[in-house]
Amino acid sequence: MMAQCKLPGFSMAMVHNGAICYADGFGARDAQRNLPATADTLYGIGSVTKSFVALGILQLAAAGKLDLHDPVSQYIPFALGLPDAPITIHHLLTHSLGLPNLATSTMLIGKGLGLESGIPLSSPNDFYRFVNGAQAEIVAKPGERFFYHNAGYRMLGHIIQATSGLPFHEYLQQKVIAPLGMPRTTFAVAAMRADPDHAVFHRKTATGANEPAPFPYPSP
Numbered sequence: 545m546m547a548q549c550k551l552p553g554f555s556m557a558m559v560h561n562g563a564i565c566y567a568d569g570f571g572a573r574d575a576q577r578n579l580p581a582t583a584d585t586l587y588g589i590g591s592v593t594k595s596f597v598a599l600g601i602l603q604l605a606a607a608g609k610l611d612l613h614d615p616v617s618q619y620i621p622f623a624l625g626l627p628d629a630p631i632t633i634h635h636l637l638t639h640s641l642g643l644p645n646l647a648t649s650t651m652l653i654g655k656g657l658g659l660e661s662g663i664p665l666s667s668p669n670d671f672y673r674f675v676n677g678a679q680a681e682i683v684a685k686p687g688e689r690f691f692y693h694n695a696g697y698r699m700l701g702h703i704i705q706a707t708s709g710l711p712f713h714e715y716l717q718q719k720v721i722a723p724l725g726m727p728r729t730t731f732a733v734a735a736m737r738a739d740p741d742h743a744v745f746h747r748k749t750a751t752g753a754n755e756p757a758p759f760p761y762p763s764p
Contacts, residue, residue: 546571552746552754553581573743576756586728586742594697596716598637600704603719605633609707612637619706620699623676626685633703635686636696642684644691646675668702671695 553571569581604610615630616622625631635641701712708715713731721729736742747757
């Protein structure tokens with residue numbers, strides 16, 4: 545599988561009846577130094593973070609801090625939508641806001657890698673100026689069509705901040721990650737790099753070679 549998927553290494557675990565019955569690492573977590581991947585290697589999880597964001601939103605809904613059917617514009621400077629069909633928090637959670645993906649994550653990853661993205665997205669104001677300018681891109685009423693949407697989950701993170709009074713990463717660290725007993729899980733790139741068993745991010749060069757690269761998602 546590693547050869548087929550061109551993976552330098554990976555870790556896996558199997559859970560049965562709520563208990564880990566198998567865990568191991570394969571290949572390398574650092575291809576250049578040939579450091580082995582282990583069952584405990586720390587990886588960047590990318591969009592798996594969305595599950596933590598969704599849990600945070602549902603916690604706040606259960607606490608009465610928000611309602612899933614509230615318009616998004618009630619909490620953040622979001623101006624898209626149709627007059628008779630506002631985009632709600634539920635639509636963001638279910639990727640059904642009626643707007644195709646705006647490639648904001650691609651731009652932000654490019655910035656994280658030190659590449660020129662061409663469009664400034666250095667602050668929340670830049671982000672909302674870009675997103676709110678996409679009114680003509682709406683192709684369906686909210687709830688009618690599915691479009692996987694990274695920008696929608698970025699906005700959910702802003703809603704967590706607005707309703708909890710805590711920075712997004714602090715809320716998830718305190719209310720989601722710590723109660724789950726995940727002490728090495730972190731939003732801080734520096735903490736990840738300091739972990740003695742972390743996977744090194746790589747990117748492919750123009751010649752097809754792999755080289756170490758900065759972790760592409762900047763700290764909150």
